[in-house]
Amino acid sequence: MLKYSIKRFGQLVVIMLLISFFSFAVIYFAPGDASSLYISPDMTEEQKTAIIADLGLNQGMLQQYIGWAKRAIQGDFGISLANKTPVTPQLLNKLPATLLLMGSSLVLSVVLAVPLGLIAGRTKNSILDNLISGIAYVGMSLPSFAFGMLLIIVFTARLRLLPSSGMRTGGVNSTIDLIRHMIMPCLTLSMANLARYIRYIRANAIGQLSEEYVLTAKAKGTSDLKILFHHVLKNTLLPIITLLGMDIATLVCGSFIVETVFGWPGVGMTVMSAINARDYPVIMAYVMLSGLILVVGNFAADILYAVVDPRIRRGME
Numbered sequence: 001m002l003k004y005s006i007k008r009f010g011q012l013v014v015i016m017l018l019i020s021f022f023s024f025a026v027i028y029f030a031p032g033d034a035s036s037l038y039i040s041p042d043m044t045e046e047q048k049t050a051i052i053a054d055l056g057l058n059q060g061m062l063q064q065y066i067g068w069a070k071r072a073i074q075g076d077f078g079i080s081l082a083n084k085t086p087v088t089p090q091l092l093n094k095l096p097a098t099l100l101l102m103g104s105s106l107v108l109s110v111v112l113a114v115p116l117g118l119i120a121g122r123t124k125n126s127i128l129d130n131l132i133s134g135i136a137y138v139g140m141s142l143p144s145f146a147f148g149m150l151l152i153i154v155f156t157a158r159l160r161l162l163p164s165s166g167m168r169t170g171g172v173n174s175t176i177d178l179i180r181h182m183i184m185p186c187l188t189l190s191m192a193n194l195a196r197y198i199r200y201i202r203a204n205a206i207g208q209l210s211e212e213y214v215l216t217a218k219a220k221g222t223s224d225l226k227i228l229f230h231h232v233l234k235n236t237l238l239p240i241i242t243l244l245g246m247d248i249a250t251l252v253c254g255s256f257i258v259e260t261v262f263g264w265p266g267v268g269m270t271v272m273s274a275i276n277a278r279d280y281p282v283i284m285a286y287v288m289l290s291g292l293i294l295v296v297g298n299f300a301a302d303i304l305y306a307v308v309d310p311r312i313r314r315g316m317e
Contacts, residue, residue: 005303008303015291015295016291020065020069020284023288024064024284028061028065029061072285072288077285080281081277081281082273082274082279090270090282094270098266098268101255101264102252105186105193105251106190106244108194109194113240117202118201118202118205118232118233120133120201121201121202121208121236140199144257148262149261152164152261162183162184163181164262166263185258185261188258188262189258193247200239204235205228205236208231208236214232241301242305244301248294252290267286267289
């Protein structure tokens, strides 16, 4: 297990290097550059040259990348071109809000999907199964921004039960207030994943309920509830663990939309402003941050896969 973990960690480092190189190359070869934000038509050629040199844009792509990578390894992602402040503190200050939203939505998806998927599989083709499957189909087909706007219309504009934007009410610093602000963005971000998990768990539960170990447990007088949540659950979790690692990417991208719709003060809002301002240091820092979250999520999923299934763990040793 330790040998496997070290090997996967080495792959993680290689993947991060490839992500950084190709992302830097895309930005480098994109039309225009950051100097256009500072150069005006009335400047002299000497002034324009000085600005380009000050930004380090007079070097080749490889030289710029190596210089950037050396600083990035030390946690220095440069200075924001838009507000002239260090990039790293900007993102680190916003990161907890984004991680809170992402983590909560992921937990909510799993907590709701497991019992709903198992019940749907156990009551195959019943009214309850059709109802749960219908909710899953709606969740998969409804865009997150549309679902978010629908929640705002219903729970804020009509019922006036929940706040529509922000993370906290001004002057209020309570957990209840934070939860009230989180409910709608968390539901919006988790809906698509929740729907997929329900479908996967339902399909796996139907397959597992016809296995011999289930028939043996029934013959021994084991209750249906215990069979479902003790025996079947273990075998239905394996594909969900794989999906969890893959869905980290959708959560990172989805946070852009959700944070924009609900005015959630996370990394997504900051990076959206950076994209509009062509603030390349902030964009590169976010690409690396999201890439790190993705590869670490997949690494954790591989380890959890081995923990849940002893057969896989023995193959790693």
